[in-house]
Amino acid sequence: MQAHDPERPSDADLFRQAFRRYAATVVLVTYVDGSGRPAGLTATSMCSLSPSPPSLLVCINRATRAYAEITDRGLYGVNILSVGQRSVALHCSRPGMDKELKPEWLAADSADRPTPRLRGSLAHLECAVGTSYEAYSHHVFLGLIKDVWLNPVQDPPLLYHGGAYGQLESSAELTERFHWELPG
Numbered sequence: 001m002q003a004h005d006p007e008r009p010s011d012a013d014l015f016r017q018a019f020r021r022y023a024a025t026v027v028l029v030t031y032v033d034g035s036g037r038p039a040g041l042t043a044t045s046m047c048s049l050s051p052s053p054p055s056l057l058v059c060i061n062r063a064t065r066a067y068a069e070i071t072d073r074g075l076y077g078v079n080i081l082s083v084g085q086r087s088v089a090l091h092c093s094r095p096g097m098d099k100e101l102k103p104e105w106l107a108a109d110s111a112d113r114p115t116p117r118l119r120g121s122l123a124h125l126e127c128a129v130g131t132s133y134e135a136y137s138h139h140v141f142l143g144l145i146k147d148v149w150l151n152p153v154q155d156p157p158l159l160y161h162g163g164a165y166g167q168l169e170s171s172a173e174l175t176e177r178f179h180w181e182l183p184g
Contacts, residue, residue, distance in 0.1 A: 023161040026089050029058055030077040030101070030116040031069045038101040038116035041066040042093035044160050045138075046078055054145035056125065059138045065099065067139055074129045076143065077115030080122040082155035083167040088118065089158060090165075117149060122157060124149040 009017070024044035033039045045059035058078060060067045070076045081089055085105075092099050107117040107124075117124040127143030134140075156167045 020163050026081045026158040026160050028079040039099045040092040042089045057142050078125040079118045081158040083158050086165050
């Protein structure tokens with residue numbers, strides 16, 4: 001094993017720097033905590049798995065409260081966030097802080113669902129834990145999608161890139177940029 005060069009960033013720092021270059025859609029994993037309160041965890045480590053059966057995977061740090069709550073109940077929701085939900089993502093991404101969801105963030109039918117659905121999310125996927133695996137500091141939950149709600153309003157998704165939240169260019173911005181970039 002080589003001696004650590006103090007000028008070289010750690011492997012964990014290099015990992016974080018590399019993945020800050022990867023743009024990802026932001027989701028809020030929602031669950032009901034042990035006190036019956038709606039709570040959430042901001043995540044970018046979610047992806048589709050299979051359309052048959054409909055399934056996805058989400059990776060959650062085992063040190064979080066969300067890990068224990070999801071493991072105990074075997075249920076979680078995945079809310080795909082729109083650009084207007086940046087404040088919700090920030091609230092639920094603070095390590096060690098309370099992740100209770102404010103009533104004004106919840107959809108009117110949220111109390112009737114097994115997991116909280118956010119007002120304004122692009123989609124809500126109701127998941128039952130199918131299988132799960134320990135992977136280093138995290139746990140990979142393979143979720144069997146039991147119900148899908150799609151927002152009829154198609155807002156832009158909230159993205160995470162470069163250590164910050166952002167959004168895609170609108171079609172008007174893209175068209176405008178295209179016109180300015182044409183050679184003269």
